[in-house]
Structures are given as C-alpha cells and as structure tokens.
Amino acid sequence: MTDVPVDSSAAARTAAPEGLTAAEEEELRAEIAKVEEEIGTLRQVLAAKERHCGELKRKLGLTPLDGLKQNLSKSWHDVQVSNAYVKTSEKLGEWNDKVTQSDFYKKTQETLSQAGQKTSAALSNVGSVISRKLGDMRNSATFKSFEDRVGTIKSRVVGSRENSTDGLHSPSGAGDKSPQDNAPF
Numbered sequence: 101m102t103d104v105p106v107d108s109s110a111a112a113r114t115a116a117p118e119g120l121t122a123a124e125e126e127e128l129r130a131e132i133a134k135v136e137e138e139i140g141t142l143r144q145v146l147a148a149k150e151r152h153c154g155e156l157k158r159k160l161g162l163t164p165l166d167g168l169k170q171n172l173s174k175s176w177h178d179v180q181v182s183n184a185y186v187k188t189s190e191k192l193g194e195w196n197d198k199v200t201q202s203d204f205y206k207k208t209q210e211t212l213s214q215a216g217q218k219t220s221a222a223l224s225n226v227g228s229v230i231s232r233k234l235g236d237m238r239n240s241a242t243f244k245s246f247e248d249r250v251g252t253i254k255s256r257v258v259g260s261r262e263n264s265t266d267g268l269h270s271p272s273g274a275g276d277k278s279p280q281d282n283a284p285f
Contacts, residue, residue, distance in 0.1 A: 120128075157167070179185050199205050237243055 117125075157163075
C-alpha cells in the first residue's frame with residue numbers, strides 16, 4: 101500500500117466542518133499526520149521482521165513449500181471443524197443411510213454383485229481355455245518345427261561368434277552344450 105499525501109493547501113481551502121473550531125481542526129490534522137507517520141514506521145518494521153523471519157526459515161532449511169503445506173493443512177483443519185462442514189457431513193451421512201437402506205439400492209447392489217461373480221467366473225474360464233490352447237499349440241508339430249529352426253539359427257549365430265577371432269563368447273555358455281540344449285523353448 102502506498103501512502104497518499106495530504107495536500108495541506110487543499111485542506112486549508114475547504115471549510116472546516118460544522119462544530120469544529122480552527123484549533124480543533126488543526127489538532128485533528130496534526131493527529132492524522134502523526135498516525136500516517138506511525139503507519140509508515142510500522143510498515144518498515146514489518147518488512148524488516150519478514151526479512152528476518154525468512155532468513156531464520158532459510159537457516160532451518162524450511163522452504164516456502166513447507167510453509168504452504170502447513171498453511172493448507174491448517175486451513176483444511178479449520179474447514180473440517182467449521183459449522184458448515186460439520187452440518188453438511190451430518191446431512192450427507194443421513195442421506196447415505198437413507199440411500200443404503202432403500203430397496204432400490206439393495207436390489208442394485210445385489211444385481212451388481214451377481215454380475216461381478218458371473219464376470220469373474222467367465223474370465224476364469226477364458227483364462228483356462230487360453231492356457232490349455234497354448235499348451236496344445238506348444239506340443240503341436242508346427243511349433244516343434246519352429247522351435248527346432250530357432251534353435252538351429254541360434255546355434256549358427258552362437259557358433260559363428262565362438263569361431264570368430266575377436267574372442268566374444270556366448271553369455272549362455274553355448275560352447276559347452278549342444279545347440280538343442282540351448283533352445284529358447
């Protein structure tokens with residue numbers, strides 16, 4: 101806030117309010133000037149105190165975020181203990197009790213529970229079928245042929261590394277085992 105200076109010449113041009121003598125008016129103007137000066141001094145003191153407080157918080161390692169968290173926590177606590185919040189919570193509790201005790205709610209809850217159980221059973225069955233089909237597929241001749249080809253390709257790649265002169269070796273230790281022992285499946 102900024103102080104608005106009082107133009108004493110403009111003040112002197114206005115007529116004194118009725119019931120005030122010139123001496124009383126002058127006394128009030130002097131008091132206004134004194135109070136405005138005190139306000140300025142208090143602002144300076146407040147600014148100095150705020151700087152000092154900031155320095156102390158910095159030395160303690162407190163950040164502005166910590167202050168914000170504390171203010172929010174206090175504000176939330178104040179809201180929770182306010183009459184409006186307490187009354188609203190009570191009213192919502194009453195409505196919740198009424199709704200959960202209604203026949204419509206009970207029927208809906210029962211229906212959704214049954215639907216959830218049926219869905220769970222259906223998904224379990226689907227999982228079992230998929231698992232069985234994957235097992236059948238792994239035992240099929242096509243998959244075995246694919247598995248053999250991947251093993252052959254791997255043995256060629258690993259074998260070419262072992263035969264190379266740069267000294268690279270397979271991390272799986274394929275040189276010690278037959279290519280079929282290192283098959284990915």
